[in-house]
Amino acid sequence: xxxxxxxxxxxxxxxxxxxxxxxxxxxxxxxxxxxxxxxxxxxxxxxxxxxxxxxxxxxxxxxxxxxxxxxxxxxxxxxxxxxxxxxxxxxxxxxxxxxxxxxxxxxxxxxxxxxxxxxxxxxxxxxxxxxxxxxxxxxxxxxxxxxxxxxxxxxxxxxxxxxxxxxxxxxxxxxxxxxxxxxxxxxxxxxxxxxxxxxxxxxxxxxxxxxxxxxxxxxxxxxxxxxxxxxxxxxxxxxxxxxxxxxxxxxxxxxxxxxxxxxxxxxxxxxxxxxxxxxxxxxxxxxxxxxxx
Amino acid sequence: xxxxxxxxxxxxxxxxxxxxxxxxxxxxxxxxxxxxxxxxxxxxxxxxxxxxxxxxxxxxxxxxxxxxxxxxxxxxxxxxxxxxxxxxxxxxxxxxxxxxxxxxxxxxxxxxxxxxxxxxxxxxxxxxxxxxxxxxxxxxxxxxxxxxxxxxxxxxxxxxxxxxxxxxxxxxxxxxxxxxxxxxxxxxxxxxxxxxxxxxxxxxxxxxxxxxxxxxxxxxxxxxxxxxxxxxxxxxxxxxxxxxxxxxxxxxxxxxxxxxxxxxxxxxxxxxxxxxxxxxxxxxxxxxxxxxxxxxxxxxxxxxxxxxxxxxxxxxxxxxxxxxxxxxxxxxxxxxxxxxxxxxxxxxxxxxxxxxxxxxxxxxxxxxxxxxxxxxxxxxxxxxxxxxxxxxxxxxxxxxxxxxxxxxxxxxxxxxxxxxxxxxxxxxxxxxxxxxxxxxxxxxxxxxxxxxxxxxxxxxxxxxxxxxxxxxxxxxxxxxxxxxxxxxxxxxxxxxxxxxxxxxxxxxxxxxxxxxxxxxxxxxxxxxxxxxxxxxxxxx
Numbered sequence: 001x002x003x004x005x006x007x008x009x010x011x012x013x014x015x016x017x018x019x020x021x022x023x024x025x026x027x028x029x030x031x032x033x034x035x036x037x038x039x040x041x042x043x044x045x046x047x048x049x050x051x052x053x054x055x056x057x058x059x060x061x062x063x064x065x066x067x068x069x070x071x072x073x074x075x076x077x078x079x080x081x082x083x084x085x086x087x088x089x090x091x092x093x094x095x096x097x098x099x100x101x102x103x104x105x106x107x108x109x110x111x112x113x114x115x116x117x118x119x120x121x122x123x124x125x126x127x128x129x130x131x132x133x134x135x136x137x138x139x140x141x142x143x144x145x146x147x148x149x150x151x152x153x154x155x156x157x158x159x160x161x162x163x164x165x166x167x168x169x170x171x172x173x174x175x176x177x178x179x180x181x182x183x184x185x186x187x188x189x190x191x192x193x194x195x196x197x198x199x200x201x202x203x204x205x206x207x208x209x210x211x212x213x214x215x216x217x218x219x220x221x222x223x224x225x226x227x228x229x230x231x232x233x234x235x236x237x238x239x240x241x242x243x244x245x246x247x248x249x250x251x252x253x254x255x256x257x258x259x260x261x262x263x264x265x266x267x268x269x270x271x272x273x274x275x276x277x278x279x280x281x282x283x284x285x286x287x288x289x290x291x292x293x
Numbered sequence: 294x295x296x297x298x299x300x301x302x303x304x305x306x307x308x309x310x311x312x313x314x315x316x317x318x319x320x321x322x323x324x325x326x327x328x329x330x331x332x333x334x335x336x337x338x339x340x341x342x343x344x345x346x347x348x349x350x351x352x353x354x355x356x357x358x359x360x361x362x363x364x365x366x367x368x369x370x371x372x373x374x375x376x377x378x379x380x381x382x383x384x385x386x387x388x389x390x391x392x393x394x395x396x397x398x399x400x401x402x403x404x405x406x407x408x409x410x411x412x413x414x415x416x417x418x419x420x421x422x423x424x425x426x427x428x429x430x431x432x433x434x435x436x437x438x439x440x441x442x443x444x445x446x447x448x449x450x451x452x453x454x455x456x457x458x459x460x461x462x463x464x465x466x467x468x469x470x471x472x473x474x475x476x477x478x479x480x481x482x483x484x485x486x487x488x489x490x491x492x493x494x495x496x497x498x499x500x501x502x503x504x505x506x507x508x509x510x511x512x513x514x515x516x517x518x519x520x521x522x523x524x525x526x527x528x529x530x531x532x533x534x535x536x537x538x539x540x541x542x543x544x545x546x547x548x549x550x551x552x553x554x555x556x557x558x559x560x561x562x563x564x565x566x567x568x569x570x571x572x573x574x575x576x577x578x579x580x581x582x583x584x585x586x587x588x589x590x591x592x593x594x595x596x597x598x599x600x601x602x603x604x605x606x607x608x609x610x611x612x613x614x615x616x617x618x619x620x621x622x623x624x625x626x627x628x629x630x631x632x633x634x635x636x637x638x639x640x641x642x643x644x645x646x647x648x649x650x651x652x653x654x655x656x657x658x659x660x661x662x663x664x665x666x667x668x669x670x671x672x673x674x675x676x677x678x679x680x681x682x683x684x685x686x687x688x689x690x691x692x693x694x695x696x697x698x699x700x701x702x703x704x705x706x707x708x709x710x711x712x713x714x715x716x717x718x719x720x721x722x723x724x725x726x727x728x729x730x731x732x733x734x735x736x737x738x739x740x741x742x743x744x745x746x747x748x749x750x751x752x753x754x755x756x757x758x759x760x761x762x763x764x765x766x767x768x769x770x771x772x773x774x775x776x777x778x779x780x781x782x783x784x785x786x787x788x789x790x791x792x793x794x795x796x797x798x799x800x801x802x803x804x805x806x807x808x809x810x811x812x813x814x815x816x817x818x819x820x821x822x823x824x825x826x827x828x829x830x831x832x833x
Contacts, residue, residue, distance in 0.1 A: 183630050190683060
């Protein structure tokens with residue numbers, strides 16, 4: 001195991017991706033202690049101020065507290081810095097949950113389709129149908145139908161990813177079930193669920209993890225798109241997408257509302273993608289030689 | 294043949310360094326050899342001996358991680374180690390022809406065979422198209438490809454393995470190179486095809502007066518074609534000299550071991566008929582694969598038809614045949630890894646041909662299997678111990694009992710008990726095959742089915758595994774069903790042999806009788822094609 005860890009760390013893409021991602025996770029967890037205020041708090045006296053302005057928030061007891069708008073304020077007088085930092089939480093959660101959900105459902109269906117030939121035809125035709133619908137349209141329809149909450153957004157982004165995961169896992173299982181060690185397990189009278197769990201799943205894990213990182217990266221983006229279109233999380237929960245959506249009307253005068261969330265979104269997606277690339281290079285021996293060395 | 298003629302190829306003190314961190318410092322260490330026109334030098338060794346690295350160094354096709362670290366290679370007076378890649382490209386094909394092990398990967402699958410040879414000719418000659426075409430047809434004829442005109446337009450996948458190898462050989466010899474390098478050219482082929490290809494290489498060599506550098510692991514092949522032999526082990530030259538001398542009066546202990554490990558064609562003395570209970574049998578077993586053509590019409594392909602076999606307690610039955618003969622299909626039907634289309638199969642007294650998996654499972658301990666590829670027959674993500682207790686625990690033993698049994702079995706297959714904690718990747722091929730045998734024995738089976746169980750192993754390891762199987766069978770009184778393409782291996786182990794061809798059983802009988810007096814043409818051809826028996830060793 002230690003040798004795997006050192007192999008992972010020897011890959012520069014993984015080091016960079018994991019480093020940036022670790023930093024972002026730290027920011028998300030520590031958001032309340034990084035000089036932020038309540039992301040929904042408004043300072044009516046300081047609307048659309050440039051970065052560095054000092055303003056003050058009125059508290060409920062009538063007193064007020066001074067605050068520096070490091071990234072300026074938006075058209076409600078809210079602190080963009082605080083909103084972006086709190087938005088990190090939502091974006092990372094959506095990425096993580098979506099990847100886990102898509103892998104769990106797609107992985108299970110893929111294993112069933114790959115191992116039980118009778119199930120295969122039915123399941124895969126259904127998946128083909130699902131794949132024929134453009135992912136973002138399907139997500140929009142699902143959010144519109146289910147209402148906008150964290151879990152509905154996750155479901156809406158995960159569902160279009162499921163057919164892709166199912167296909168990947170199915171093809172892995174199709175080749176693994178012919179492996180002599182799986183046939184030997186059948187000859188040893190190992191029950192089918194145990195074969196799937198013990199012999200097939202662990203050997204399909206590496207490509208699954210890699211696929212998971214790519215899903216996470218695209219989920220972060222899709223969430224931003226949904227929010228931007230007004231179909232994401234409600235405006236009182238700040239996400240990078242809805243911060244940008246609110247800022248877009250006055251983008252030419254006050255670009256900070258769009259630029260600052262984008263400044264976080266781009267490296268996040270890049271880091272997760274790099275992590276995925278690196279993991280594929282290390283975990284999949286076929287790509288090992290073409291790695292970044 | 295005369296020594297005063299200068300050699301076509303001479304290699305002096307060649308060393309190739311391995312990247313640091315390997316199990317040894319050099320892939321090839323201070324190897325010297327010389328081949329004269331019209332001569333065949335066989336480099337023989339087991340896997341990991343460095344024989345292929347040596348050949349690829351001569352061709353200038355070494356992987357980037359490997360670097361020649363000393364010595365020199367001289368081809369017709371020209372030093373190759375310092376030569377530019379462009380010069381090496383010009384030499385390959387023109388002065389050196391190459392034949393590789395796997396003809397399918399040596400050919401470009403999306404180019405017709407004619408185009409591939411034509412490409413070679415247009416690179417190395419300035420002949421006009423008509424002359425190139427005539428030359429290609431001539432060489433196709435020469436390597437005895439049927440219907441050369443059709444071959445010209447065929448893609449590699451449309452040809453058989455032997456035909457593909459003939460195309461590769463045609464490409465290697467078409468420009469009459471001074472040196473032909475053959476790297477295990479017949480290892481992927483059936484014996485009958487191997488025989489023909491070896492004869493073809495020898496004929497072409499005689500015609501063109503080329504020198505041949507022939508890499509092989511098979512001493513039988515060496516005996517058939519070599520003038521000179523170089524034995525390699527662990528990257529070092531163990532012994533070299535004229536074929537006759539190396540094979541009959543080997544000086545090195547390693548050569549001796551290698552030679553004695555080669556199975557001979559002499560079957561053991563016939564044992565009395567086995568009268569014990571029949572442990573595994575099949576009657577009229579057939580397997581048909583269905584497919585539909587583009588019109589939706591059903592087309593059936595019979596992989597196996599009307600096959601029968603019976604294995605008694607203590608008996609070893611061999612099923613021999615070439616690839617595509619249906620022998621593996623038959624074996625897998627018998628162990629119910631695939632469902633037979635017809636026929637009866639009995640495990641002990643129980644008829645199992647049509648039992649559903651759930652009713653079959655409690656019976657599965659009776660019949661166990663060992664597969665060909667030791668690298669893939671153990672789950673790489675589980676420790677050996679975990680793999681070893683799986684079977685016993687499936688049949689109701691507690692973990693403690695199963696672990697005790699696993700430890701005991703490790704001793705039986707002569708591996709240390711500590712090995713149970715390790716992962717399969719930490720073992721050699723032969724050790725893994727021992728582990729696979731131990732795992733099969735953990736269910737206390739009555740019949741062991743070995744599907745090409747020694748085919749992927751080096752001869753010395755092969756001999757050890759055969760001995761182990763023989764010993765275990767003797768001790769436990771198991772029935773053994775041994776599937777192999779190698780008649781020599783079958784001769785060593787089997788009491789009775791079943792010969793299969795194109796999905797049918799051709800002939801069956803006690804090994805000694807069948808080998809001495811084959812009744813069928815096909816059996817006779819198969820026996821003739823087996824590589825030459827080695828001359829007896831002389832005392833030192």
